[in-house]
Amino acid sequence: MPGTLYGVGCGPGDPEQITIQAWKILQRVPVVAVPQGSQSDTSLAAQIIQPWLPPTTQILRLELAFRLDAQLTEQCWQQAIAQLVVPLQQGLDVAFVCEGDSSFYSTFGMLTRYLPSDIPRRWIPGVCSPCAAAAAVGMPLVQQQERLLVLPALYHLNQLAEACAGAEVVVLLKMARYYRDIWQWLQAQDLLATSYVVEWVGWPQQRIYADLRAYPDLCLSYFSLMVIRSSR
Amino acid sequence: MPGTLYGVGCGPGDPEQITIQAWKILQRVPVVAVPQGSQSDTSLAAQIIQPWLPPTTQILRLELAFRLDAQLTEQCWQQAIAQLVVPLQQGLDVAFVCEGDSSFYSTFGMLTRYLPSDIPRRWIPGVCSPCAAAAAVGMPLVQQQERLLVLPALYHLNQLAEACAGAEVVVLLKMARYYRDIWQWLQAQDLLATSYVVEWVGWPQQRIYADLRAYPDLCLSYFSLMVIRSSR
Numbered sequence: 001m002p003g004t005l006y007g008v009g010c011g012p013g014d015p016e017q018i019t020i021q022a023w024k025i026l027q028r029v030p031v032v033a034v035p036q037g038s039q040s041d042t043s044l045a046a047q048i049i050q051p052w053l054p055p056t057t058q059i060l061r062l063e064l065a066f067r068l069d070a071q072l073t074e075q076c077w078q079q080a081i082a083q084l085v086v087p088l089q090q091g092l093d094v095a096f097v098c099e100g101d102s103s104f105y106s107t108f109g110m111l112t113r114y115l116p117s118d119i120p121r122r123w124i125p126g127v128c129s130p131c132a133a134a135a136a137v138g139m140p141l142v143q144q145q146e147r148l149l150v151l152p153a154l155y156h157l158n159q160l161a162e163a164c165a166g167a168e169v170v171v172l173l174k175m176a177r178y179y180r181d182i183w184q185w186l187q188a189q190d191l192l193a194t195s196y197v198v199e200w201v202g203w204p205q206q207r208i209y210a211d212l213r214a215y216p217d218l219c220l221s222y223f224s225l226m227v228i229r230s231s232r
Numbered sequence: 233m234p235g236t237l238y239g240v241g242c243g244p245g246d247p248e249q250i251t252i253q254a255w256k257i258l259q260r261v262p263v264v265a266v267p268q269g270s271q272s273d274t275s276l277a278a279q280i281i282q283p284w285l286p287p288t289t290q291i292l293r294l295e296l297a298f299r300l301d302a303q304l305t306e307q308c309w310q311q312a313i314a315q316l317v318v319p320l321q322q323g324l325d326v327a328f329v330c331e332g333d334s335s336f337y338s339t340f341g342m343l344t345r346y347l348p349s350d351i352p353r354r355w356i357p358g359v360c361s362p363c364a365a366a367a368a369v370g371m372p373l374v375q376q377q378e379r380l381l382v383l384p385a386l387y388h389l390n391q392l393a394e395a396c397a398g399a400e401v402v403v404l405l406k407m408a409r410y411y412r413d414i415w416q417w418l419q420a421q422d423l424l425a426t427s428y429v430v431e432w433v434g435w436p437q438q439r440i441y442a443d444l445r446a447y448p449d450l451c452l453s454y455f456s457l458m459v460i461r462s463s464r
Contacts, residue, residue, distance in 0.1 A: 009367075020252065103366035109375045146384065150381075166381070166394065167381060
């Protein structure tokens with residue numbers, strides 16, 4: 001009988017924002033798999049769970065980069081799967097750790113696509129970054145009749161106009177490199193005062209920029225998100 | 233010095249889906265405030281945290297109903313605030329517990345609006361129900377470039393058409409009473425096979441209806457959500 005692969009959402013950064021369910025799994029499994037992306041040298045998920053890991057846990061580092069060349073990406077993921085399958089086929093349970101929630105723009109979804117179908121898998125939810133960001137700022141993300149739209153990436157400002165027309169609250173992930181363009185658009189729409197950015201939510205280096213009127217230009221890290229409120 | 237009011241997200245149902253941060257606050261505060269809505273006799277949030285509460289914790293039950301009459305609602309909330317402020321003014325910390333996440337369609341947002349401004353407040357995030365539902369079903373809620381739209385309520389099927397035009401993944405909260413109409417619309421759009429409903433996510437009575445082609449009619453509880461995927 002193969003072991004079970006757990007996709008464990010570890011919350012966005014603060015080790016205490018992991019669930020008891022996730023914590024129990026990390027105490028129990030002999031192997032923890034951590035993703036190594038191209039964006040960072042050390043896995044963020046690995047840093048989040050570091051305080052909770054028993055010293056005997058085996059760490060399996062998986063390179064899960066997305067390359068421009070689809071074939072290279074495929075090769076890279078197949079290699080990671082080959083590594084992951086070894087302990088699972090030996091009957092050992094493995095926890096694959098994800099930042100935030102395991103079903104919210106997580107690599108675990110992609111990983112399970114490549115996983116041989118006879119390997120049982122379980123998804124363990126976690127706190128996702130927009131919820132943690134709103135909590136850090138100290139206001140509701142959404143309330144009552146407000147619609148919420150999450151845009152994982154932005155290719156054109158038209159998308160932002162459409163998004164704000166279709167939802168009272170819009171969350172932009174990975175917006176750091178377009179910040180200045182977005183700021184100008186928000187200024188034209190008179191939406192700066194009710195919008196905010198949280199950088200590194202839950203981490204010691206967390207920074208909050210609330211009421212964006214004062215910040216026409218920000219040099220933000222990749223791990224930043226913006227919340228735009230068009231209802232007041 | 234007044235005490236701090238914590239808005240504690242307790243996850244959608246499973247007591248183990250509470251964070252360590254939330255758990256620590258519940259261990260420490262002398263008073264826990266639980267909402268009593270008009271939808272249920274006993275507070276769901278109170279049931280979620282029940283296994284974690286020290287026997288000495290004082291429970292403060294607050295009636296936080298929404299009435300059709302705005303003045304009655306206002307009166308009801310002002311009365312709850314008056315109860316809540318007593319221990320806070322005595323310098324005691326109070327945890328107000330919320331199902332799911334404290335910033336995601338939670339009563340805590342409304343409560344803080346009425347709270348006297350000199351009372352410090354902190355938001356503690358939790359696992360929100362759409363993430364827990366996707367985990368229960370065992371698939372990504374959203375991945376890669378997919379946009380996510382959450383509709384907290386539905387007044388007309390046109391809204392659903394707009395929603396599905398603007399996002400690859402649409403989450404409908406509180407859709408139980410319109411299920412049959414939604415089902416017929418999804419059938420016409422050929423979206424039944426990739427849509428699912430989770431009722432009572434995280435609770436012992438949780439039920440999953442995946443691939444909705446088999447369920448033209450369902451008598452669902454109020455605590456149900458639907459995920460519609462228009463990308464495959």
